[in-house]
Amino acid sequence: MPTDQGQHPLSVDETSRPRTVRTAEQQGRRLGRLMVLPLIVILGAIFLYPVLFTARISLQDYRLNALGDVRFIGLDHYVSLLSNNTFITAMRNTAVFVVVAVGLELVIGLTLALLVHRQIRLRNLTRSILLAPMFVTPIAVGLMFRFLLNQQLGLVPPLLQAVGIEIDFFGPRLALLSLAFIDVWQWTPLIFLMMLAGLESLPKQPFEAAKVDGASAWFTFRRVTLPMLRPAIVVAVIIRTLDALRVFEYVFAITRGGPGEATETIQFLIYRVGFQFFRLGEAAAMAYVLVAVVLVLVAVLVRLSRRPDAT
Amino acid sequence: MSALATNVKRRVLTGVRVSIVAAMVVIVVVPFAWVVAASLKPQEALSRGPFEPFTPQFETWGEVLRSGVTASFTRSVIVGLATVSIAVVVGSLGAYAISRFRTGGGTMRFGVLAGQMIPPAVLVIPLFLIAFQFGLNDSLPAVVASHLTFVLPLVTWFLIGFFDEVPHEYEEQAMVDGYTRWRAFYKVVLPQVRPGIGAAAIFGFILSWNDMFYALILGGGQARTLPVAIAGFNTFRGVELGRMSVAILMSVIPVLIASFFVQRRLIQGLGSGGLKG
Numbered sequence: 001m002p003t004d005q006g007q008h009p010l011s012v013d014e015t016s017r018p019r020t021v022r023t024a025e026q027q028g029r030r031l032g033r034l035m036v037l038p039l040i041v042i043l044g045a046i047f048l049y050p051v052l053f054t055a056r057i058s059l060q061d062y063r064l065n066a067l068g069d070v071r072f073i074g075l076d077h078y079v080s081l082l083s084n085n086t087f088i089t090a091m092r093n094t095a096v097f098v099v100v101a102v103g104l105e106l107v108i109g110l111t112l113a114l115l116v117h118r119q120i121r122l123r124n125l126t127r128s129i130l131l132a133p134m135f136v137t138p139i140a141v142g143l144m145f146r147f148l149l150n151q152q153l154g155l156v157p158p159l160l161q162a163v164g165i166e167i168d169f170f171g172p173r174l175a176l177l178s179l180a181f182i183d184v185w186q187w188t189p190l191i192f193l194m195m196l197a198g199l200e201s202l203p204k205q206p207f208e209a210a211k212v213d214g215a216s217a218w219f220t221f222r223r224v225t226l227p228m229l230r231p232a233i234v235v236a237v238i239i240r241t242l243d244a245l246r247v248f249e250y251v252f253a254i255t256r257g258g259p260g261e262a263t264e265t266i267q268f269l270i271y272r273v274g275f276q277f278f279r280l281g282e283a284a285a286m287a288y289v290l291v292a293v294v295l296v297l298v299a300v301l302v303r304l305s306r307r308p309d310a311t
Numbered sequence: 312m313s314a315l316a317t318n319v320k321r322r323v324l325t326g327v328r329v330s331i332v333a334a335m336v337v338i339v340v341v342p343f344a345w346v347v348a349a350s351l352k353p354q355e356a357l358s359r360g361p362f363e364p365f366t367p368q369f370e371t372w373g374e375v376l377r378s379g380v381t382a383s384f385t386r387s388v389i390v391g392l393a394t395v396s397i398a399v400v401v402g403s404l405g406a407y408a409i410s411r412f413r414t415g416g417g418t419m420r421f422g423v424l425a426g427q428m429i430p431p432a433v434l435v436i437p438l439f440l441i442a443f444q445f446g447l448n449d450s451l452p453a454v455v456a457s458h459l460t461f462v463l464p465l466v467t468w469f470l471i472g473f474f475d476e477v478p479h480e481y482e483e484q485a486m487v488d489g490y491t492r493w494r495a496f497y498k499v500v501l502p503q504v505r506p507g508i509g510a511a512a513i514f515g516f517i518l519s520w521n522d523m524f525y526a527l528i529l530g531g532g533q534a535r536t537l538p539v540a541i542a543g544f545n546t547f548r549g550v551e552l553g554r555m556s557v558a559i560l561m562s563v564i565p566v567l568i569a570s571f572f573v574q575r576r577l578i579q580g581l582g583s584g585g586l587k588g
Contacts, residue, residue, distance in 0.1 A: 031492050032412030036419070039405030039467065042397075046460045047426045050437035057436070112335060115328050128571060129336050132343075135570040137521035137538045140559040143545075144342050147349070147552065155345050155361045185338070193574075246431060248524050252542060267524070270432040275528055280436055287432040294428050 054284045062281035077285035087286060089261045090269040091293075093176055097265060098244045101183040105240060106233070108184065109191030114221075116192075117199050127196075134189040142253030145182045146170075172259045179250045179263055187243070191236050198232030199225075234305035238298060245294065266290055343563070350556035357552050371553040380558050383540035387562075390451055390526075390536055391519040394458040395512050398466040403508060406470035407496055411479075423467050426460065434460055435528050442529055449532045457525035462515040469514070473507035474500065510573045517566050517573075537562050 058078070061071045081087050116126060133141065148154050149169040160167055169178040206228070210220045248267045251257060257264040257272070266286065274283030349357060350372065356365035375381075405423075408414040415422070435457065442453035477500050485495040501508075523538035531539055541562060544555035 027492050028412050029414075032408035032414035035404040035408040036414045038401045039423075039463075042401055042459060042463060043423075043426065046434070046438070046456060046463075047429065050434045051429060053437035053440070054433045112332070115332055119332070126332060126336065128574060129339055130332075131570070131574055132339055132567055135517055135521075135566045136563050137523065137541070137566070139523045139538045139542050140562050143541065143555060144346055144559060147555075148342055148345055153358065153361075153552065155341070158361055185342075242428060246524070249538075249542075252523070252527075253545065267430070267432055271524075271528070274432075274436060275439075280440075283432070284436055287430055287436070290430045291428075291433060294430065298428060 054287060057281050058284035058288050060281050062279075062284070064278035064280055073281075077282050078289070081285060081289060086261060086264060086269065090264045090266045091289075093262070093264055094245060094247070094266045096176060097180050097183070097247055098241055100177065100180040101187070101244050102237060102240045104180075104184045105188045105191045106237060109188045109236075110195050110229075110233070112188070112192050113195035113199055114225075117196065131189045131193055133186045134193070136186065138186065138249035139253055141182060141186050142250040145178075145185070145250075146254045149178065170255055170259075172262045175255050175259060175262045179247070179254065182250050183244060183247065187240060191240060194232055194236040194239075195229065198229050202228050231305055234301055238301050241297060241301070242294065245290070346556045346559055346563075349552060350560055352553060354553065372557050375554050375557040375561070378554075379535075380537070380540050380561065383535050383537045384561055386451060386530075386534060387520055387537040390454050390458060391516040393451070393455045394462050394519045395466075395515045397455070397459060398463040398515050399508060399512050402463055402467040402511075403470050403501070403504075406467050407474050407500065409467075410471050410474035411482075420471065423464050423471075426464055431460070431524055435525060438525075439528055449530050449534050451530065451534050453529040454526050454534060454536065457529050458519040458522060460525075461522075462518055465518070466511045466515045469511040470504065470507065473504040473511075477503045513569050513573045517569060520562070520566060 059072060059074055061069075061073050061076075063070075112130065116123075116130070119126060149156050151157050151168070157167070157169075168174065202225070206224050207220065210224050215223075246267050247265050248271065251263055251265055251268045255263040257268055270283045270286050270290075273286065274280050345361075351367040351369070352365050353368050353370075356363060409420050409423070438453065438457050439448065442448045442450070442456075447453045481499050481503065482490075482492075482495040485499045486492065490498065521538065522536075523542060526536040526539050527542065530536065535543075537558070541555070541558045544551055544558060
């Protein structure tokens with residue numbers, strides 16, 4: 001509905017209308033290409049070029065402090081990664097981190113969404129508070145928890161000591177898990193949000209039918225809610241997994257990879273090798289191994305979402 | 312008798328439910344409250360135990376507001392606004408074409424998001440080297456370019472969903488009335504999705520505001536954004552803790568306020584356009 005009065009040329013000739021419509025369609029297609037052009041140019045510049053560039057230097061002895069002496073070395077970087085213990089540890093740590101964090105986030109987020117879904121009193125306030133952590137910059141969250149869990153200055157250790165528990169959150173044994181728990185604090189809200197959105201878009205009839213049939217709450221959850229939520233769950237898990245693989249800020253803020261290599265994660269290692277040790281070629285090869293892992297993971301998760309239900 | 316039993320059972324269940332949700336709320340709120348308290352504690356109270364009483368003071372706030380952190384705050388605002396402006400203009404043009412004219416087909420529609428699978432580590436190396444070649448290393452334009460890698464696809468994706476929901480009759484009617492395609496888009500469709508654009512813009516701003524990885528590598532010195540400045544507080548001495556808490560709150564408070572405006576939209580966007588695609 002044009003609101004712009006007095007601008008409508010009312011003289012649309014009845015006989016020429018089909019032609020007008022056709023040219024409008026062609027006009028639309030041309031306009032469409034024109035409108036999408038800036039998007040493609042920018043995406044090409046910030047994705048396509050970097051992706052190809054990184055692929056190329058992963059085959060070169062590319063060091064920031066020896067740019068005059070860049071040699072093609074084929075797959076040497078990739079081959080040496082196979083026996084690079086720090087790299088293997090970083091991959092393993094990242095895998096543990098992702099599985100623990102995303103697993104807990106899914107369980108807690110889904111439970112919480114089910115609990116809050118039909119809440120009436122204080123509905124918006126509860127939701128706003130529960131969603132808050134995901135909007136905070138991860139580096140701030142990292143430092144907040146480093147402070148909160150600090151043995152001398154923190155809040156949590158004295159409370160635990162009062163009941164006789166002594167935990168060194170960032171010691172060699174627990175550091176990685178502590179980081180995963182911080183991730184759970186920050187990102188469970190995202191899964192919670194996506195599950196809420198999923199629950200609210202579900203049709204009502206299956207639930208009414210289950211109620212009429214006298215199905216128990218657990219049965220309804222297992223056989224009605226869960227199967228219908230599956231696409232939303234898969235999307236949420238993909239998004240969170242891709243993001244958790246990039247864990248960087250908590251490591252940077254709290255442990256810097258230590259103690260020892262206990263919290264060395266892949267993104268942090270790439271940062272160190274590439275931008276602190278200037279070995280960009282090697283860092284690029286690590287990044288590409290990560291790409292391969294990501295592609296396999298996404299393919300598996302997408303397959304999982306398409307698997308027909310057993311029931 | 313059994314009616315009474317179910318009644319009791321229901322009450323117990325409600326009690327359990329309310330206490331779980333309440334516990335979660337406490338777990339979310341306590342860390343924030345703790346940092347607020349730390350930002351108000353006098354220096355000597357910070358090194359005492361956490362439960363000692365203290366008289367609130369605002370000296371630490373004053374100190375930080377007069378320091379370089381304010382400049383970082385401004386830089387974060389500039390980067391966020393620049394990123395979002397580019398993303399909204401380029402994204403809404405592209406999203407409209409993808410939604411209406413099926414430009415590029417399904418490949419384009421989903422290809423927009425495909426880039427999100429690429430780890431930032433792959434993108435940051437060339438972006439750093441390009442910036443270096445143009446003499447733009449440690450500068451805000453380099454940071455903006457890197458933030459577009461995650462803000463632009465997301466904004467575009469959200470907008471495709473919003474444009475999909477505007478009935479085609481709107482433009483058809485406008486064109487019958489003599490509007491060109493472009494004017495129909497600009498004058499008729501765009502106002503319809505303005506709330507969606509607003510929410511996507513705020514969300515994009517928050518993402519840019521929160522990034523540290525790219526900002527650290529592409530602008531870690533003179534062009535420090537707020538998260539990079541916050542990362543600088545990594546020595547845990549009494550004085551630093553108070554200042555760090557203030558810096559954290561400077562980053563957190565604006566975002567929490569902004570998030571209230573987008574939450575409901577986010578739930579809608581994810582429920583309709585976002586998930587079904």
